[in-house]
Amino acid sequence: MVLSMIENEVTTAIGTPNIALVKYWGKRNEKLNLPMNSSISITLDENLNTKTSVMFTDKLESDLLYINKEKQDINSLDSPEKLRFIKKTLEFMRNKSGFNKKALIVSENSFPTSSGIASSASGGATLVFALSSALNLHLSKREMSIIARQISGSACRSVYGGVVEWRKGKKIDGSDSYAKQVIEPDYWNELRDIIAIVDGTKKKISSSLGHQATIATSTLYKARPKHADAEVKIIKEAIKRRDFQGMAEIIMKDSNNMHATMLDTWPPIMYLNDNSKEIIYAIHELNDKKNKYVAAYTFDAGANAHIITTADYADDVFDVLKGISGIKSTIQSGLGMGPKIKNNGSLIDVDKLGPK
Ligand code: 2P0
Numbered sequence: 001m002v003l004s005m006i007e008n009e010v011t012t013a014i015g016t017p018n019i020a021l022v023k024y025w026g027k028r029n030e031k032l033n034l035p036m037n038s039s040i041s042i043t044l045d046e047n048l049n050t051k052t053s054v055m056f057t058d059k060l061e062s063d064l065l066y067i068n069k070e071k072q073d074i075n076s077l078d079s080p081e082k083l084r085f086i087k088k089t090l091e092f093m094r095n096k097s098g099f100n101k102k103a104l105i106v107s108e109n110s111f112p113t114s115s116g117i118a119s120s121a122s123g124g125a126t127l128v129f130a131l132s133s134a135l136n137l138h139l140s141k142r143e144m145s146i147i148a149r150q151i152s153g154s155a156c157r158s159v160y161g162g163v164v165e166w167r168k169g170k171k172i173d174g175s176d177s178y179a180k181q182v183i184e185p186d187y188w189n190e191l192r193d194i195i196a197i198v199d200g201t202k203k204k205i206s207s208s209l210g211h212q213a214t215i216a217t218s219t220l221y222k223a224r225p226k227h228a229d230a231e232v233k234i235i236k237e238a239i240k241r242r243d244f245q246g247m248a249e250i251i252m253k254d255s256n257n258m259h260a261t262m263l264d265t266w267p268p269i270m271y272l273n274d275n276s277k278e279i280i281y282a283i284h285e286l287n288d289k290k291n292k293y294v295a296a297y298t299f300d301a302g303a304n305a306h307i308i309t310t311a312d313y314a315d316d317v318f319d320v321l322k323g324i325s326g327i328k329s330t331i332q333s334g335l336g337m338g339p340k341i342k343n344n345g346s347l348i349d350v351d352k353l354g355p356k
Helices: 002-006 083-098 119-134 141-151 206-218 220-240 244-263 274-290 310-322
Strands: 009-017 018-022 027-029 039-043 050-057 064-068 071-073 102-109 163-167 178-183 191-197 295-298 305-310 329-333 340-342
Touching: 002 178, 009 119, 018 220, 018 244, 027 206, 039 220, 039 295, 050 071, 050 119, 083 102, 083 119, 102 119, 119 141, 119 340, 141 178, 163 220, 178 220, 191 310, 206 244, 220 244, 244 295, 244 305, 274 295, 274 305, 274 310, 295 310, 305 310, 310 329
Parallel strands: 064 102
Antiparallel strands: 009 050, 009 340, 018 039, 039 163, 050 102, 064 071, 163 178, 191 305, 191 329, 295 305
């Protein structure tokens, strides 16, 4: 009965990226995306989002995936690692459901892909959520987090809203390496991430390659995992107290620390550009002027800045950013709710069996 219901029906989910405050960089197991250290992030709201529509049908001879309207070759063994993981995820979840029709998946990001705004986190978590619902799998968030982690490490955190911790786990099979919610979004309504776009182009070095290159060649990296684990513990308590002073320095130092190990990688990995550096100096100046921490910068694997602040100081941050000419645009986000099902806005053209 359930099987006949899901055929030809379109399920659409919406999910969002996350920005790490203490970051994941370096894997102890590359195949399973098991991290060297735990990490902590905030899930962003729907100002930045991924929408994913899924349909299972016998009208297709093979699975089809479109990302931002471009067809992706998921059926070839030569396709990039991430696409192979998506295919594996689809097969795993379909087998679990006992439903054997081919899938049409159409996914779109509202923001630039692969430019350090965690498109793979948002995409991975939203896909797993959409598939779980389309296939009536009723997976728990923990199960979804473990599956999403294997598509992209950081995706395991976007399965939840609010502030989220990814516990690195110890087991070889990764069954204890998943994310957990630290606080609900409503617990700290005033928290903001102001994103300054200084570069919308695709990054030159993928994070997946970067993780391993840093472990293999950076001397500085050796000190990072233990330190990051300790920082996760401290910042988690500060977040539970809504203590911005207690978290700002950790956020900035952790970003600098991760980017230092990237620069120490051979050949060096450099994601930050001159605009990013100008933003770093400007935020230090703002904090000095206010005589306390009112804003904290952090950068992922890209040049775009995330400025963590609170509603009271958002205007001050915007004023500072206005003075930096290399900034192309800004986006403001509060804490998001995590992925959810949308009852309208399907991205699939059912007659064409492709994107709308
Ligand atoms: C993070 N980043 O914690 C860190 C900070 C970028 C810098 O996770 O190979 O795309 O898919 O597990 O998740 C980006 O790396 O890497 C990332 P994979 P991912 O958000």
